[in-house]
Amino acid sequence: MSRHDTIIIGGGHNGLVAASYLARAGQSVLVVEKNDWVGGAAVSRSLYPGFTYSNCSYVSSLFRPEIMRDLELPKYGLQILPYEGGAVLTQDGGYLATHRNHDANRREFARHSPRDAEAYDRYSRDVMRHCRFIRPLLMRTPPDPSRLRPRDLGELAYLGRKVFEMSERQIYEMIRFWTISISDYLDEYFENPVIKGYLAVSAIIGTALGPMSPGSAYVLLHHYMGDVDGNVGAWGFARGGMGAITQALKNSFEDAGGEIRAGSGVARVLVKNGRAYGVALENGDTYMGNRIVSNMDVKRTFLKHVDEDDLPGDFVRQVKNFKIRGSSGKLNIALDAAPKFTALPEGAPMYRGDLHFTDSIERMERAYDDWKAGHFSRDPFQDMMIPTMIDPTMTPPGKHFMSCFVQYAPPKIEGRDWSDADRDAFGQTVIDQIEDYAPGFKNLILHAEVRTPRELEAEVGLTEGNIFQGELTFDQLLFNRPVPGYAQYRSPIKDLWICGSSTHPGGGVMGAPGRNAAAEILRETRGPNQISDAYAVF
Structure with a gap:
């Protein structure tokens, strides 16, 4: 052998x-x-003829x-x-456009709140300072602070040097940032609920925390530490x-x-x-x-x-x-044509990025309340994307693939295992929500794959x-x-x-x-x- x-x-x-x-x-x-x-x-999996799905990570x-x-x-x-931005669609029929470009974001913020546009520079500066502290640690083995081996002592000294490069106030702010809720953190900068709802998104993706939960601010930082082509914080689709x-x-x-x-x-x-x-x-x-x-x-x-x-x-x-607490579900949808969202101008560049419906932190927290009660969110948060707006290789000409990442979906429904009926009800809830913002959406669906924590664990091996x-x-x-x-x-x-x-x-x-x-x-x-x-x- x-x-x-x-x-x-x-x-x-x-x-x-x-x-x-x-x-x-x-x-x-x-x-x-x-x-x-x-x-x-x-x-990447082919689950409907001619279509390629990114059926887990997206x-x-x-x-x-x-x-x-x-x-x-x-x-x-x-x-x-890379994709350029996206939009938050609001319940009153409006939208907040989001952009990869900082100045474009600032101008859009000013449309909703001049005060928040001014605060955005300060917020971006402070968050990037936290990113600069964390990013060099990603590719280093953590030290064991309980041992006195030279390498562990060297790594602890490296951490100490990075900490003491900061001012006393910055050290306090960093420690506080790692433990605070994203809701409390954003309250220190912004007043507009839509802007705060948009910025809180990265703090709840994939985690069993709500935006008002202590510690959720760090999850935002985790999502900000990446880059595409050297642009820190940028996101993109794998072709x-x-x-x-x-x-x-x-x-x-x-x-x-x-x-x-x-x-x-x-x-x-x-x-x-x-x-x-x-x-x-x-x-x-x-x-x-x-x-x-x-x-x-x-x-x-x-x-x-x-x-x-x-x-x-x-x-x-x-x-x-x-x-390890499951909190997410996923829908992958084959579409006969591009959906049309009532709030967005036809052909708007926001279609090429991530689209959200949850327009306030309070609405997001209510979705988390359902998870705590052992049920999927009745008004869920969605991180929705149509990658074929940028990558046409995934579908036949004129068709589109939509990826819907959904919070919150608990690992068990009120203490019992998910059933097929629970899965179908979860999927219908997500689709109904999209229909509210894009009338006629249901008629475009050719196929939909619904994935709850049950499917993610069974196929991918992700506990809960x-x-x-x-x-x-x-x-x-x-x-x-x-x-x-x-x-x-x-x-x-x-x-x-x-x-x-x-x-x-x-x-x-x-x-x-x-x-x-x-x-x-x-x-x-x-x-x-x-x-x-x-x-x-x-």
Whole structure:
């Protein structure tokens, strides 16, 4: 039986990133994937004739440009198409246009509130200062503050230097920002409810928090840290759907000599004498490796695929307490033609970006109240996009694909599992809401895929359907992610590693957890002085 240097469990984007770096470093790497395709949540799938769906993740910004360069992903066809903005459609029939350009945004804000237009410069300056603090940490392994190893002390000193580059007031503001609600934070700058509702959007995407929940402001920052073509905070569509990212990673990995076995999931990680040495698949196949790297979330890895007797009791308790709470659903809709929203001029550029209906923080919070009561939102928040306005390769000529990311959808309905009837009612609620703003929309629908946390967990392996593999709250960040003492991609079992979004720096199609995990593996196997310049950013 052949033996590999490394076996990666899960062909999602972080698993493929880690696999590609290790293969390029000369390792024999095998990726095992339960589905018949790779990509995890970043996939392009044909679910209706002639149409390509981005049926889970749907936009790109967070994916690190360093990874794109290192793994030569444009060579394998990856192209990110930036979009310019979007709109919030209001209940009174108006709209707030949004733009990637700061000055254009400021002018639109002035149409709704001259005072808020003036505050927008101050707000943007302050948020970007927080971004500048966080962004350099994305590609660094968190220090372990409980240990006195030179590298941990060096990383703590690095953090200290960054903190003390700020003024005393800025330090207080940063600590406060990480724990405050986005509602309270925006109240310090703005007065117009539509503007505040628009700016609060990034603070609730993918998280089981409402805009009035403490800690939601950081989630906004997490979404602001990406870039497209060097434009910080910009977003775009992967040409051909989000699967273009993972297909480019797959091709890069295979060109480096990597191997993929798809079609059967891992039943368990093989452990003996405190060391991982292989994986047993559900189809009965067994593969041996010098190390095992799990791209699954921390709960799925250690509570479902590792014998609890092989783990310390304290670690198991911490993993069980790690917060992974599903809050999102998704509709993917094939359309016979472009919808027409009553509030928007025909052909308006806002159609080419993200469209929202939730026009105030209070309305958003009421949607969250439904989630807390164990029900999907009756008046949900939608992050709705029509990527075919920019990328016509996804549909036949004249047709369109619409992606609707929806908050809030709980992992269980009033304490019980989702039924097909619940799923259908959720989908109908979303479609009815769109119809209110775009009369005739229902007549354009050729096909609709409805995905609740149940479908996200069953197909993609996201526990409770949580798209970040764990809440992005202050208690689960940096050296606390996933649990204290194990934030450096290692586990209590020797040679069992973890590289998914449950690790630092968290979720989204970013790739940083996979790259950082590969860096740590190479440091351990080759020594810090033997890593080639291609990986020297570690």
